Amino acid sequence: MKDISRLAAECMAELDALGIGYRAVASLKINDRAKCRWGSCLPLPDGTFEISISYRLLADGVDDSAVKGTIIHELLHTVPGCANHGKLWQSYAALVNARYPQYNIKRTASFDEKGVPAEDRVVRQYTAKYKIVCTRCGACSYRKKSSAVILHPEKYRCGKCGGSLRIYAFSAPDGE
Numbered sequence: 001m002k003d004i005s006r007l008a009a010e011c012m013a014e015l016d017a018l019g020i021g022y023r024a025v026a027s028l029k030i031n032d033r034a035k036c037r038w039g040s041c042l043p044l045p046d047g048t049f050e051i052s053i054s055y056r057l058l059a060d061g062v063d064d065s066a067v068k069g070t071i072i073h074e075l076l077h078t079v080p081g082c083a084n085h086g087k088l089w090q091s092y093a094a095l096v097n098a099r100y101p102q103y104n105i106k107r108t109a110s111f112d113e114k115g116v117p118a119e120d121r122v123v124r125q126y127t128a129k130y131k132i133v134c135t136r137c138g139a140c141s142y143r144k145k146s147s148a149v150i151l152h153p154e155k156y157r158c159g160k161c162g163g164s165l166r167i168y169a170f171s172a173p174d175g176e
Helices: 004-018 064-076 086-097
Strands: 025-031 041-045 051-055 130-134 138-144 165-169
Touching: 004 025, 004 064, 041 064, 051 064, 064 086, 086 165
Parallel strands: 025 051
Antiparallel strands: 041 051, 130 138, 130 165
């Protein structure tokens, strides 16, 4: 297993060299529960951050650049104004990618891009309970849980054409 503290220190040095002002990280954790994300960045009440990295990236067979790319991705979230993947975050990611071509910092990355072995891959499967259909263009989306759009579709419009939405409820098969 890789030394996450050493890799994080290398990432911080690379961001320092670019003049990117990330904020203090109070703790760096290995996440052995998350199935479909590589890392997360959680702000703490004292203004510091907790970064967690998937244990899958720390396996000996995975390239260091995959782990470091994820650590840098999360460190960029600590920069003021970069809590999401908005334009500022994207500009910093592009700066890192231009200077360090071994990384490919972006919003999401596949198992193949990270070099995670096939036996460690997870396929998301869930049963949708709701189907959202545009009454104008017929575009569909699905939801597993109730949400604002499910409860009040009249307040929302289709992202493609602006049409109104209609909600259809699915019943789960027996035993689920």
